[in-house]
Every structure is written in C-alpha cells, then in structure tokens.
Amino acid sequence: MARNWIVLGDPLSSGGQVLQGSPMTDIDGKPVARIGDPALCKRHGPTRIASGDSTVIIDGQPVARHGDLCACGCSLMSSQQTHVFLEQGGGGGAAAGGSAAATLGKAASVAGIATRLMGKRESGLFDQALRFLTRSREPLxxxxxxxxxxxxxxxSGTTDSNGATARVQxxxxxRIVRATLSEPSGSATCCSSVTGAEDKVSFAVDGAATTEEAYGxxxxxxxxxxxxxSLTAGEIDIARKVFGTSVDYARVKVHNHGYWLFFGFQDKNTAVTPNGEMYFPKGVHEDDYxxxxxDKQHWFIHEMVHVWQYQLGYSIKWVRMFRPNMxxxxxxxxxxxxCDFNMEQQGDILADYFVAAFTSEAYQATIAARVGASNMAATLAPMLSDFLADPAAASNLPNTKE
Structure with missing residues (x-):
C-alpha cells in the first residue's frame, strides 16, 4: 500500500496542520515534513511529528508519511500532494529533493536525497515522557x-489513562530529577475523616532524561x-484489647499518603484500609494513634476492623468500591x-466497644448520645457475643452489603 509523503500544511486527524518541513527539500514548493518537525494539533495544542520511515532520510530526518503519528497521538493525513509516496514497508518509495518536480512517479527516486538511516539524529530535538506506575504495576x-x-x-500536567506524562521537550x-504527584479526583473505598490538607508525594527520579533517541x-x-x-507497640496494645490474636499485627502497614498513590483512587478527605494496610493522607496521618x-483511637480501631476483615478473607475493596453510600x-x-451489620457499621460497633470498655470516655462512642454513655457496654454486649467468644471466626464477617 502506498503512503504519500507529508508536506507543510497537511492536516492532523483531529484538526490542525503541519507547521514546518525541510528547509532544503520540497514537493511543488511545499517543504517535506519529517520526524521532529512541529505541528499544531487542534485537540492537544503544539506538538511534533513522532514517527516516519527510517529508511528514507530527508536532510537528516526520517520522512513523515500519511498515517504517521505526532507526539500527541494524532495521525498525519496527506492532502497537499499525491504523486510522491512510499510503498508499505519503506525502502522502495519515491523521494524528492531540491525543488522536486511533480513528475516523480511510483517507486522513482532522486539520487542523493534518500539515504539509509545512519548515525545520530540532528541536534536540537530532545524529548522524554514518564509513565508512573504503582508498586503493583498499575498505571497512575x-x-x-x-x-x-x-x-x-x-x-506540570496530568497523566493520561496509561499513567504517562506529556512529552518534555x-x-x-x-535530566528529570524529581516528581511531585497530587491526589486525583475520585471516590474513596472506605472510611472518612474530614481534612483540608492536600495530599502530595514528592520523590527523586532516577535514570530519566530528555534524549534524541527514539524522539517522540x-x-x-x-x-x-x-x-x-509498621504499627507501634502502643497501637498493637490497644488493638489486642479488641482483636486479641485474630490479627497478624506484623503484616499491617500504615502509609503516610493516600491509597491513590498505589492504586489510583481515593478522596483526599479519607483514610482507607482496603487491602489490609492503612492509607492516611498527610493531613490526617499520625506517628502513633x-x-x-x-477520638483518634476510635478512628484507628475502626480502620483496624477493616484489617481484621481483610485478614479473615473479606473483600474490602470490591464490596466498598461499588457502594459509595454504605x-x-x-x-x-x-x-x-x-455479622448482621455491614463492613462500615462493624467498624463503628467495634470502635464503640473499645471506647466503652477500655477508656474513660464512653461518651465518644458514635451512639452514646442515643443510649447514654453509661449504657454502652450493656447495649453492645448482645451484638458482640459471638465475636467476643471467637474473634478469629470468619462467621463474624458481614453477611450484608447494605
């Protein structure tokens, strides 16, 4: 299949056009476009031609053809000329040089213009893109x-659906030496506590620099x-009062950033515990709850309930993700x-139990205003009878998702 050469003024698939071509090679007075030449994309703004035929070099750069891509991802469309082209696969195509006449036919060539790709790219064109991944190799x-x-x-910018940045030119x-990521807009998977703090993570970047290799x-x-x-000794101590030995405390991690950093979503006003680890945005993270x-211990125990649920085999992430109003x-x-309460209600029930049974501030329980602080222990006892008898029993897990 023949692919026409791209020249100055040819359009992009999303609108816009090629802005510049070779200073020495044209077809009917229109400069031939090559990798690295600038274009204006109507959808994405200024960009450059990113792909071409490496077997045909025009004044130091591979020639661009109909269907080749710009760095923004939009394709080039030939509309200015139809008589200079390359066959599929390259190498057997036409070439134009100087003020190339329109009489060049299929598979014709002009000696001295088409050369094989060799050596270094023309200087002045360096770029690079980064792709941010979670530790589980999912795109951010x-x-x-x-x-x-x-x-x-x-x-600055916002990563695309594949976690990639715009190209840095x-x-x-x-060298690209440091990156700062901010929480995206999205929905939480569990547990909220209001905070106005913005969650950002900044870290050094190794081995990334703009380059002229594989431009675009x-x-x-x-x-x-x-x-x-890890959990502090004090945190383990208060958690043991509720969960005993039913939780493997050594497995639990407390993160000083939101869950979005590893898995791509979480509202900035929440702490979440969807995978047996706790994720507290910077504004609400503490060194030892x-x-x-x-009040903070109550919140910590609520999050520990989700650790307990997860370690007993409950799918926190998938249950909560599709029920934002649980x-x-x-x-x-x-x-x-x-077991007759949902995963979030269980969190509050056991946190209320901790407050009523092991602190002098039972009034901090979520239902204290309704039942009275002095009645908390008696109120919770019937509901917790099975749990207190065997905290490690999976039968205690929620049987409802409402």
Missing amino acids: SNVPYTLELDNGEQV TDSAV QSVVEVEAKGHER SALGV KYDYAPSNDKRL
Whole structure:
C-alpha cells in the first residue's frame, strides 16, 4: 500500500496542520515534513511529528508519511500532494529533493536525497515522557504531576489513562530529577475523616532524561514512592484489647499518603484500609494513634476492623468500591449479631466497644448520645457475643452489603 509523503500544511486527524518541513527539500514548493518537525494539533495544542520511515532520510530526518503519528497521538493525513509516496514497508518509495518536480512517479527516486538511516539524529530535538506506575504495576492515571528538571525548569500536567506524562521537550539533553504527584479526583473505598490538607508525594527520579533517541516515542517507567511504617507497640496494645490474636499485627502497614498513590483512587478527605494496610493522607496521618486522644483511637480501631476483615478473607475493596453510600450508623439490637451489620457499621460497633470498655470516655462512642454513655457496654454486649467468644471466626464477617 502506498503512503504519500507529508508536506507543510497537511492536516492532523483531529484538526490542525503541519507547521514546518525541510528547509532544503520540497514537493511543488511545499517543504517535506519529517520526524521532529512541529505541528499544531487542534485537540492537544503544539506538538511534533513522532514517527516516519527510517529508511528514507530527508536532510537528516526520517520522512513523515500519511498515517504517521505526532507526539500527541494524532495521525498525519496527506492532502497537499499525491504523486510522491512510499510503498508499505519503506525502502522502495519515491523521494524528492531540491525543488522536486511533480513528475516523480511510483517507486522513482532522486539520487542523493534518500539515504539509509545512519548515525545520530540532528541536534536540537530532545524529548522524554514518564509513565508512573504503582508498586503493583498499575498505571497512575489522571494524576496531577510536576516534574523538576536539572536546569531548573518545571513541567506540570496530568497523566493520561496509561499513567504517562506529556512529552518534555528541550534543546539539549536534560535530566528529570524529581516528581511531585497530587491526589486525583475520585471516590474513596472506605472510611472518612474530614481534612483540608492536600495530599502530595514528592520523590527523586532516577535514570530519566530528555534524549534524541527514539524522539517522540521514548518512555521511562517510574514506580511511585511513598512512606510507610509498621504499627507501634502502643497501637498493637490497644488493638489486642479488641482483636486479641485474630490479627497478624506484623503484616499491617500504615502509609503516610493516600491509597491513590498505589492504586489510583481515593478522596483526599479519607483514610482507607482496603487491602489490609492503612492509607492516611498527610493531613490526617499520625506517628502513633495510641498516644493521641480517644477520638483518634476510635478512628484507628475502626480502620483496624477493616484489617481484621481483610485478614479473615473479606473483600474490602470490591464490596466498598461499588457502594459509595454504605451506611455507618447502626441501630443496636438484641436480636442481631456482629455479622448482621455491614463492613462500615462493624467498624463503628467495634470502635464503640473499645471506647466503652477500655477508656474513660464512653461518651465518644458514635451512639452514646442515643443510649447514654453509661449504657454502652450493656447495649453492645448482645451484638458482640459471638465475636467476643471467637474473634478469629470468619462467621463474624458481614453477611450484608447494605
């Protein structure tokens, strides 16, 4: 299949046009477009031609053909000329040089213009893109970022659906030394606590620099880095009061950033515990929840309930993801057991139990205002009878998702 050469003024698939071509080679007075030549995309703005035929070099750069791509991902469309083209696969195509006449036929060539790709690209065209991944190799899509270059420049944007940044373009090789990622808009998977803090993570980037190799196509994959800690001795102590030995405390990690950094979503006003580990955005993360007030300990125990659920085999992530309005509030009942409440209600029930049984501030329980602080223990006892008899029994897990 023949593919026409692209020239100045040819359009892009999304609108816009090629803005520049070879200074020395034209077809009917229209400069021939090559990899690296600039274009204006109606959808994405300024861009450059990113692909071409490496077997035909026009004044130092591979020629661009109908269907080749720009760095923005949109394709080139030939509309200005139809008589100079390349056959599928390249190498057997036409070439134009100087003020090439329109009489060039199929598979014709002009000696001295078409040469095989050799050596280094023309200087002045360097670029690079990064692709941010979670530690589980999932793309961090739609995440705001700022990249710092070693020349002092900063480049900001939002990653695409594949976790990739826009291409960073420079006139010479420049290292990308640091990245700052911010929480994306999205929905939480469980547990909310209001905070106005913006969750950002900044970390050094190794081995990434703009380059003239594979211009418009090179991508460096970067695994996002966060900060985590184990449970403190004090946190384990207060958790044992509720869960005993039913939780493997050594497996639990507390992260000083949102869940979005590893898995791509979480509202900035929430802490979540969807995979047996706790993710607290910077505005609400603490070094030791056991050393804080009862309100913070209540929240910590609520999150530990999700650790307990997860370790017993409950699918926190999938149950909660599709139920953004799951109820937290619960109505005490002598006829119900812990398993008759959803995963969030269980969190509040066991956190209320901790506050009522092991602190002097039972009034901090979520239902204390309704039943009275002094009645908390008696109110919760019937619902918790099965759990207190055997905290490690999977039969205690929620049998409802409402």
